[in-house]
Amino acid sequence: MRVALSVACFDDVLFPGTAKAVTVLLERLGHEVAFPPGQTCCGQFHWTAGYHREAAGLARSHSAAFEGCEVVVAPSASCAATVRDDYPKIARTARDPGLARAAEALAVYELTEFLIDVLGVTDVGAYFPHRVTYHPSCRSLRILGVGDRPVRLLRAVRGLDLVELPSAEECCGFGGAFAMKNADVSVAMVADKVRHVRDTGADVVCAVDDSCLAHIGGALSRLRGGVRTMHLAEILAETGPA
Amino acid sequence: MTASSPGTTPSSSGRSGPVPAPRPKFAAAARPELADTRMRRNLRGATAALRGREAAAAAETADWEDLREAGRAIKDDALLDLDSHLEELERAVTEAGGTVHWAADAAEARRVVTGLVRATGAKEVVKAASATTREIGLNDALARAGVTVRETGVAEMAVQLGEDAPSHLLSPAAHRDRAEIAELFRRAVPAAGPGLADDPEALAAAARAHLRDRFLRARVAVTGANFLVAETGTLVLLESEGNARMCLTLPETLISVAGIDKVVPTWDDMEVFLQLLPRSSTGDRMTPYVSSWTGVTPGDGPRALHLVLLDNGRTRALADEVGRAALRCIRCSACLNVCPVYERTGGRPYGPVHPGPIGAVLTPLTRGVESAADASLPYASTLCGACADVCPVKIDIPDMLVHLRGKVVESRRRRPVPTPEMALMRGLAWTMGDPRRHEAAVRRGARWARLLSRGGRIRRLPGLLGKWTEARDLPAPPPESFRGWWDRTRA
Numbered sequence: 119m120r121v122a123l124s125v126a127c128f129d130d131v132l133f134p135g136t137a138k139a140v141t142v143l144l145e146r147l148g149h150e151v152a153f154p155p156g157q158t159c160c161g162q163f164h165w166t167a168g169y170h171r172e173a174a175g176l177a178r179s180h181s182a183a184f185e186g187c188e189v190v191v192a193p194s195a196s197c198a199a200t201v202r203d204d205y206p207k208i209a210r211t212a213r214d215p216g217l218a219r220a221a222e223a224l225a226v227y228e229l230t231e232f233l234i235d236v237l238g239v240t241d242v243g244a245y246f247p248h249r250v251t252y253h254p255s256c257r258s259l260r261i262l263g264v265g266d267r268p269v270r271l272l273r274a275v276r277g278l279d280l281v282e283l284p285s286a287e288e289c290c291g292f293g294g295a296f297a298m299k300n301a302d303v304s305v306a307m308v309a310d311k312v313r314h315v316r317d318t319g320a321d322v323v324c325a326v327d328d329s330c331l332a333h334i335g336g337a338l339s340r341l342r343g344g345v346r347t348m349h350l351a352e353i354l355a356e357t358g359p360a
Numbered sequence: 361m362t363a364s365s366p367g368t369t370p371s372s373s374g375r376s377g378p379v380p381a382p383r384p385k386f387a388a389a390a391r392p393e394l395a396d397t398r399m400r401r402n403l404r405g406a407t408a409a410l411r412g413r414e415a416a417a418a419a420e421t422a423d424w425e426d427l428r429e430a431g432r433a434i435k436d437d438a439l440l441d442l443d444s445h446l447e448e449l450e451r452a453v454t455e456a457g458g459t460v461h462w463a464a465d466a467a468e469a470r471r472v473v474t475g476l477v478r479a480t481g482a483k484e485v486v487k488a489a490s491a492t493t494r495e496i497g498l499n500d501a502l503a504r505a506g507v508t509v510r511e512t513g514v515a516e517m518a519v520q521l522g523e524d525a526p527s528h529l530l531s532p533a534a535h536r537d538r539a540e541i542a543e544l545f546r547r548a549v550p551a552a553g554p555g556l557a558d559d560p561e562a563l564a565a566a567a568r569a570h571l572r573d574r575f576l577r578a579r580v581a582v583t584g585a586n587f588l589v590a591e592t593g594t595l596v597l598l599e600s601e602g603n604a605r606m607c608l609t610l611p612e613t614l615i616s617v618a619g620i621d622k623v624v625p626t627w628d629d630m631e632v633f634l635q636l637l638p639r640s641s642t643g644d645r646m647t648p649y650v651s652s653w654t655g656v657t658p659g660d661g662p663r664a665l666h667l668v669l670l671d672n673g674r675t676r677a678l679a680d681e682v683g684r685a686a687l688r689c690i691r692c693s694a695c696l697n698v699c700p701v702y703e704r705t706g707g708r709p710y711g712p713v714h715p716g717p718i719g720a721v722l723t724p725l726t727r728g729v730e731s732a733a734d735a736s737l738p739y740a741s742t743l744c745g746a747c748a749d750v751c752p753v754k755i756d757i758p759d760m761l762v763h764l765r766g767k768v769v770e771s772r773r774r775r776p777v778p779t780p781e782m783a784l785m786r787g788l789a790w791t792m793g794d795p796r797r798h799e800a801a802v803r804r805g806a807r808w809a810r811l812l813s814r815g816g817r818i819r820r821l822p823g824l825l826g827k828w829t830e831a832r833d834l835p836a837p838p839p840e841s842f843r844g845w846w847d848r849t850r851a
């Protein structure tokens with residue numbers, strides 16, 4: 119299958135490893151990966167911050183960049199949720215039926231949905247001999263409803279020791295603009311999240327959203343927490359010694 | 361310190377009473393609360409316990425989702441023809457011997473209630489818990505009129521005796537632990553005695569003993585109401601201690617203050633809400649005391665019944681096509697108990713009226729977003745969505761928050777000089793609106809970011825982004841972006 123990759127704007131710059139891992143992984147599974155060059159940003163940040171006119175502009179150019187693609191895979195639950203759940207609202211707010219139609223035509227999948235629901239694979243042949251815990255990000259959990267798909271993929275990874283995260287479903291406190299507008303509350307929330315992560319004794323905390331991981335990782339790094347953050351795709355791309 | 365008078369918004373007549381100092385924005389108001397570790401521990405304990413009970417109560421009801429859907433539908437229907445339901449209610453209440461008063465805003469409601477109390481000549485009123493009377497700042501108004509208000513619920517008494525501000529919709533003293541409340545009672549309630557234990561029964565008994573002759577002597581009672589049944593003119597109130605029932609039955613004059621959004625069309629509708637509300641608010645199958653009363657009956661209960669119907673911005677909220685769904689709220693407080701922001705700040709930073717997620721939408725919906733404090737409320741959320749998941753009447757609070765943020769931004773667009781945030785967001789959108797501009801900016805930005813970093817981490821960012829690095833690092837951008845890698849290896 120020819121898969122169009124949708125890369126979050128900050129992933130492109132800050133976490134290029136995530137999209138590289140998806141590319142390597144999908145190619146390993148025998149698929150062709152395309153990176154439509156017109157893409158910049160899905161507009162989520164502007165939409166949730168209240169800049170709805172700007173968000174509409176970005177949503178238009180984002181949809182245009184993927185026009186005609188058979189499937190689009192986004193290794194970012196929050197971007198996938200934006201296209202699927204927010205674009206109809208953005209179109210309504212902007213009174214733009216064209217945008218609504220364009221958004222509906224996009225078949226956007228979050229990575230774990232794509233692997234399990236579309237490709238029908240749970241064991242992607244990965245090898246990762248580490249103790250790992252998984253943080254279910256809010257948008258993956260409550261907007262996309264990815265459920266236990268990420269956990270099923272992790273369980274199939276050879277050598278991986280999956281440990282449960284206490285209070286896993288509680289928000290890490292990132293929330294886009296929230297992390298800056300309400301920095302104190304955001305920090306109080308991530309402090310609890312980081313405490314839970316360290317309680318697991320895991321070497322790695324993973325998620326399907328680099329935005330949350332940047333938040334959790336930023337706090338871990340400040341505390342010299344000794345736990346690494348990785349996107350789930352980076353774990354799935356690992357094959358270890360052949 | 362008492363809560364500032366909430367009635368003096370620009371939209372309501374701000375004539376009565378002194379002009380309160382402007383409320384701080386949410387972030388500023390949250391700071392002292394975050395630092396109060398005892399309060400945070402109490403609140404975390406209270407909300408976690410309620411969360412567990414609520415989840416269990418919802419899980420044991422096989423048709424919970426159907427009930428939620430029914431609750432949503434009934435409220436939406438009621439709101440759609442609100443005017444005709446309210447007229448029906450007024451007719452039914454009047455026929456049953458009661459009197460209906462309409463109050464457009466908090467100031468008018470205060471005037472009506474104060475006037476009604478004055479007319480009885482009473483110098484003291486007993487009062488049952490009511491968010492609506494809190495909303496209109498009634499206690500302060502009655503005090504100014506020389507009337508002593510006796511709160512009769514344990515939590516309200518604790519807040520009143522401690523000259524505290526309430527922090528939770530249903531249990532206003534959720535930020536206090538039982539030891540603190542018992543200590544307060546030992547000091548301020550003579551009947552409690554020095555040996556008062558701090559279990560809930562002992563506290564309720566002490567409150568009752570303290571209030572017994574006050575109840576018996578009281579000539580006027582003030583309460584709220586959870587539901588108003590239009591077809592019969594019936595007021596319905598749910599509570600756990602029984603003090604509200606005393607307020608309903610013992611005094612000669614009963615004054616109930618309720619928002620116009622409390623109306624439901626028929627008695628049948630109560631079947632749904634009497635299941636939804638207790639389960640969502642306390643995790644109980646049924647509330648210990650459910651009282652319903654219709655008009656007056658000679659020789660039984662109050663001789664005069666006054667229902668004060670309060671608008672105070674509710675029709676303004678109703679006019680908002682996205683926001684109007686917030687008026688479905690049955691004030692169960694389930695959304696507070698699952699909100700990670702509320703859990704850490706308590707209710708007070710949300711302002712004097714409604715705490716928690718529902719407060720973050722109801723307050724700006726009913727008051728507008730003109731003041732900086734009200735405009736900060738829609739941003740007091742990470743949009744994690746936990747509130748929407750539990751709401752028994754399916755209010756999509758995150759959706760409403762985003763909608764209100766849009767209103768806040770629109771109101772800022774009219775300013776002659778854009779705020780730094782506005783300039784940044786517009787600039788960002790302009791840059792990202794075009795792939796070439798975007799790429800050039802990314803390359804420039806990454807270079808700068810690498811200059812600011814040390815050991816692969818950025819520990820201090822300038823300007824608006826500095827808020828991020830106060831307590832969190834940011835990884836330095838790697839030398840090659842994904843785009844760069846793609847072009848080098850695949851294109």
Ligand code: SF4
Nearest residue numbers: 689690692693695751
């Ligand atoms: S918004 Fe929903 S969950 Fe929150 S108090 Fe109202 S009814 Fe309850």
